[in-house]
Amino acid sequence: MKEAFVIGLSGGSASGKTTVAEKIIQALDFPWVVLLSMDSFYKANIAPPYDQIPFPQQHELAERNEYNFDHVDAFDFDLCCETLRKLKQGRNVEIPMYDFTSHCRKKQAKPLYGANVVIFEGIMSFVRPELRALMDMKVFVDTDSDERLARRLRRDITQRGRNLKGVLHQYNKFVKPAFEQFIEPTLQYADIVIPRGKFMCSCCMHLRSTMHGLVTNTQRDMSHIHNGQPLPSTLNVLESTKQVQGIHTILRNRETPRDDFVFFSKRLMRLLFEFALSLLPHKIHVLCGMSILRAGETMEPALFSVTKDIRLGKILIQTNAATEEPELHYIRVPRKISEDHVILMDATVATGAAAMMAIRVLLDHDEENILLVSLLMADTGVHSVAYAFPKVQIVTTAVDHQLNDRYHILPGFGNFGDRYFGTE
Numbered sequence: 001m002k003e004a005f006v007i008g009l010s011g012g013s014a015s016g017k018t019t020v021a022e023k024i025i026q027a028l029d030f031p032w033v034v035l036l037s038m039d040s041f042y043k044a045n046i047a048p049p050y051d052q053i054p055f056p057q058q059h060e061l062a063e064r065n066e067y068n069f070d071h072v073d074a075f076d077f078d079l080c081c082e083t084l085r086k087l088k089q090g091r092n093v094e095i096p097m098y099d100f101t102s103h104c105r106k107k108q109a110k111p112l113y114g115a116n117v118v119i120f121e122g123i124m125s126f127v128r129p130e131l132r133a134l135m136d137m138k139v140f141v142d143t144d145s146d147e148r149l150a151r152r153l154r155r156d157i158t159q160r161g162r163n164l165k166g167v168l169h170q171y172n173k174f175v176k177p178a179f180e181q182f183i184e185p186t187l188q189y190a191d192i193v194i195p196r197g198k199f200m201c202s203c204c205m206h207l208r209s210t211m212h213g214l215v216t217n218t219q220r221d222m223s224h225i226h227n228g229q230p231l232p233s234t235l236n237v238l239e240s241t242k243q244v245q246g247i248h249t250i251l252r253n254r255e256t257p258r259d260d261f262v263f264f265s266k267r268l269m270r271l272l273f274e275f276a277l278s279l280l281p282h283k284i285h286v287l288c289g290m291s292i293l294r295a296g297e298t299m300e301p302a303l304f305s306v307t308k309d310i311r312l313g314k315i316l317i318q319t320n321a322a323t324e325e326p327e328l329h330y331i332r333v334p335r336k337i338s339e340d341h342v343i344l345m346d347a348t349v350a351t352g353a354a355a356m357m358a359i360r361v362l363l364d365h366d367e368e369n370i371l372l373v374s375l376l377m378a379d380t381g382v383h384s385v386a387y388a389f390p391k392v393q394i395v396t397t398a399v400d401h402q403l404n405d406r407y408h409i410l411p412g413f414g415n416f417g418d419r420y421f422g423t424e
Ligand SMILES: Nc1ncnc2c1ncn2[C@@H]1O[C@H](COP(=O)(O)OP(=O)(O)O)[C@@H](O)[C@H]1O
Pocket: 011, 012, 013, 014, 015, 016, 017, 018, 019, 020, 151, 152, 155, 196, 197, 198, 199
């Protein structure tokens, strides 16, 4: 669950790598696939120290088509490797954005959150052994050089601000020799070669079958793999006092009117947060709350009522109706929270798939600084989270033992969000 499957894509310039990557994403129809391009790691930077040649000089050379963008030294391989390694580990990264017309990095970097599958494409992606070692599958797009030149002429003139003479000059002086010297020899490392850049169904079928055993249906797999295992030591269950039992009875009763349901769930949330806060170490710490929308949002007022100056983030994860997989739709995280204690909130946790996706997004944290706080959990969810993230503290008021065939907790609280918001 933690490691992303990395597909490396290589081939000459304009061979069709990006196009093939996009087709793989469509054809795989897989949740949470990200595309990372080597172009982001050109050394051409707005500020030193990445520049070997000072930027004004490099820019001027590029404008005259005299800067060699097709040499291994043009790329920041260290940053590239570190970024891909982090993504493979399911961690967050900041991707530099490159602008081909100004030959420099944009000021703004693009945040990427961990993913199930990472497609990494670039002319030099197979050149370095440390990059190849991060790839689970390597695909080479092998397109004839005339075809590549024709495509490059069209693309660079229409999209990258070049002219005919400049493209031809750059191609003959740098692009063609680089292909022969650096890129073509890496064809030997490919598991799959796509001839003439024509993406074929057979290629996708091969990719699917290779990945099948690795990333299958998360909800289904997680719903029964932990049967009979003892509950983990990171699980903290609120003491089942008469008051807590009474509130559970009210919340579990499907006849309970909405206003009672809201009142007593709020009451239980406060007790839960008091308990969760008592588990934090005795020192000054900064707190950040993260609610998993939409049911986790119901817990925010209770959290505010027991904590002062807490920062808040939100994350929207929804289950794809067709694949039954959780998908990340929206995220807002306060800046610089990597040192904070994070209280991750969801009203109920069934299989644990959404909670695990949220924890993965937060993985720039030490796991022990994350508390997953939920009113009610299924033991499947408890086991899955604890297995994947053994240091995350899990805090709840009760653990139920069954899930139905739609992965709802039994006996449970029913659909918490619908009952709370009155959208049943
Ligand atoms: N199979 C194909 N047939 C025709 N044109 C293609 C094909 N694959 C890519 N192209 C075009 O060639 C250009 C370069 O493709 P791209 O995927 O960006 O290549 P790369 O990422 O390898 O540089 C684009 O304009 C794209 O539309």
